Amino acid sequence: RSSPATRGGPPRLPALPIIGSLLSLRSDQPHILFQKLQQKYGQTYSLMMGSHTVILVNHHHHAKEVLLKKGKIFAGRPRTVTTDLLTRDGKDIAFADYSATWRFHRKIVHGALCMFGEGSASIEKIICREALALSDTLLESGSVSLDMSPELTRAVTNVVCSLCFNSSYRRGDPEFEAMLQYSQGIVDTVAKDSLVDIFPWLQIFPNADLRLLKQCVAVRDQLLQNKYEEHKADYSDHVQRDLLDALLRAKRSAENNNTTEITTETVSLTEDHLLMTVGDIFGAGVETTTTVLKWAVAYLIQHPEVQRRIQEELDCVVGGDRSPQLSDRGSLPYLEATIREVLRIRPVAPLLIPHVAQTDTSIGEFTVRKGSRVIINLWALHHDEKEWKNPDLFDPGRFLNEEGTGLCIPSPSYLPFGAGVRVCLGESLAKMEIFLFLSWILQRFKLSVPTGQPLPSLEGKFGVVLQPVKYKVNATPRAGWEKCHIASC
Numbered sequence: 001r002s003s004p005a006t007r008g009g010p011p012r013l014p015a016l017p018i019i020g021s022l023l024s025l026r027s028d029q030p031h032i033l034f035q036k037l038q039q040k041y042g043q044t045y046s047l048m049m050g051s052h053t054v055i056l057v058n059h060h061h062h063a064k065e066v067l068l069k070k071g072k073i074f075a076g077r078p079r080t081v082t083t084d085l086l087t088r089d090g091k092d093i094a095f096a097d098y099s100a101t102w103r104f105h106r107k108i109v110h111g112a113l114c115m116f117g118e119g120s121a122s123i124e125k126i127i128c129r130e131a132l133a134l135s136d137t138l139l140e141s142g143s144v145s146l147d148m149s150p151e152l153t154r155a156v157t158n159v160v161c162s163l164c165f166n167s168s169y170r171r172g173d174p175e176f177e178a179m180l181q182y183s184q185g186i187v188d189t190v191a192k193d194s195l196v197d198i199f200p201w202l203q204i205f206p207n208a209d210l211r212l213l214k215q216c217v218a219v220r221d222q223l224l225q226n227k228y229e230e231h232k233a234d235y236s237d238h239v240q241r242d243l244l245d246a247l248l249r250a251k252r253s254a255e256n257n258n259t260t261e262i263t264t265e266t267v268s269l270t271e272d273h274l275l276m277t278v279g280d281i282f283g284a285g286v287e288t289t290t291t292v293l294k295w296a297v298a299y300l301i302q303h304p305e306v307q308r309r310i311q312e313e314l315d316c317v318v319g320g321d322r323s324p325q326l327s328d329r330g331s332l333p334y335l336e337a338t339i340r341e342v343l344r345i346r347p348v349a350p351l352l353i354p355h356v357a358q359t360d361t362s363i364g365e366f367t368v369r370k371g372s373r374v375i376i377n378l379w380a381l382h383h384d385e386k387e388w389k390n391p392d393l394f395d396p397g398r399f400l401n402e403e404g405t406g407l408c409i410p411s412p413s414y415l416p417f418g419a420g421v422r423v424c425l426g427e428s429l430a431k432m433e434i435f436l437f438l439s440w441i442l443q444r445f446k447l448s449v450p451t452g453q454p455l456p457s458l459e460g461k462f463g464v465v466l467q468p469v470k471y472k473v474n475a476t477p478r479a480g481w482e483k484c485h486i487a488s489c
């Protein structure tokens, strides 16, 4: 007993020799298996991964204790072979351990993202520009069976590209094609508890995943380096075009001004930090939002009644003479409820990013040793039968009040963006994009399964983000929306 209030560590899975509990964990996807293991070990339990103690948290009470009440204590991140490769040993934000440097970079990015709320190049204008281009591309393609993924990705990429680099991609741009490829390679290989992350010494053996990751990271690094060189060449202290300019300005002011917090040796603002930070925002900006849009379309095809109700709401509130805008958000509760339900039923990051205890501490009545890794199983929170009626059922109505006129969050077991010190930095940007892209598409098109094609699978492929598998869609223009709006069409 370490203190009167605690009763030792959480229940522990039996540690098998060598590969430990891990290989026995391979039959299900990890988030589902960790959820099932509760039946035997309780809501919070631990297991060994290699030499690391990993604590699994499956209930919102303990999740909130970790993320909010003891947010700072649990704000560390583990070092792993794959994330170290991706981020040059944690010089980014998401995979960086808790430090003054991490805090400083979060602050700069937060400031830069807020700044984009205003002015002529406001986020709303950028998103609407891309929503229009996307709508016209869908129209051009006719109502033939279409994999929407590349065009959704290009629309989302162009928003985050404008924010990070003040640039965008045209259709068929070779740099965009290369980006699609390397980014998928990274999603498939990074941070998914591959054996290499658990047993670092396995690095010396040939490993196909690690080779792919290294290749993809090299392509991404070249892209980031090029953007950096271009920005350095025409940088001016007087104009801030994008996030990269904001980071460059911070770096220059640190170099020229010895009095700021940055020069106290506690904060590093190296070229590596700058590149990895912008790489994080670019990567997160593309992969998360695109994934949500793909899940949303898959569910709307599976549930035509939900799609019809959103369209009735859109017809009633927005009509056909103008496009939806952010100020309509409050008047489209059913669409908003649908977005919430998509984020519940298929959380982008079903295990968040692992946290690490920075000191000896506790979760509930369990003691936790410094250095323990903590995985919050958001999947278990979002599919807890005690909190959600029929958790596997797609039902946007659960986020509406009894009259069906306003929104609610019916359970505290809902944290799609995490919470606390490490909460997602892109939450408001992502919500704006999802709302505008979906409302523009659904105002103009009816989405359905092409004849002869199967319904999209809703199973999902676990990785650093939970992605849907490929599927085809028919996007048929709704009455009054048959014509292109761009001159070149």
Ligand code: HEM
Binding pocket: 093, 094, 095, 106, 280, 281, 284, 285, 286, 288, 289, 292, 343, 347, 348, 349, 352, 353, 354, 416, 417, 418, 419, 421, 422, 423, 424, 425, 426, 427, 429, 430, 431
């Ligand atoms: C972290 C969710 C979009 C940037 C996270 C975390 C979650 C999350 C669950 C981990 C929290 C934790 O470890 O406790 C989502 C969802 C998104 C989304 C559901 C879309 C719907 C974005 C976008 C950006 C972004 C668009 C960039 C602009 C980040 C960053 C972190 C993060 C930088 C790391 C924060 C840190 O470790 O300090 N996000 N995210 N996310 N997200 Fe998002």
Ligand code: PLO
Binding pocket: 094, 182, 183, 184, 186, 187, 190, 220, 279, 280, 281, 282, 283, 284, 287, 288, 348, 349, 352, 353, 464, 465
């Ligand atoms: C996605 C692939 C990119 O090429 C690199 C990248 C950077 C940041 C990561 C992101 C990937 C996946 C989603 C992550 C994001 C940081 C925060 C976000 C992990 C690997 C989430 C959902 O937590």
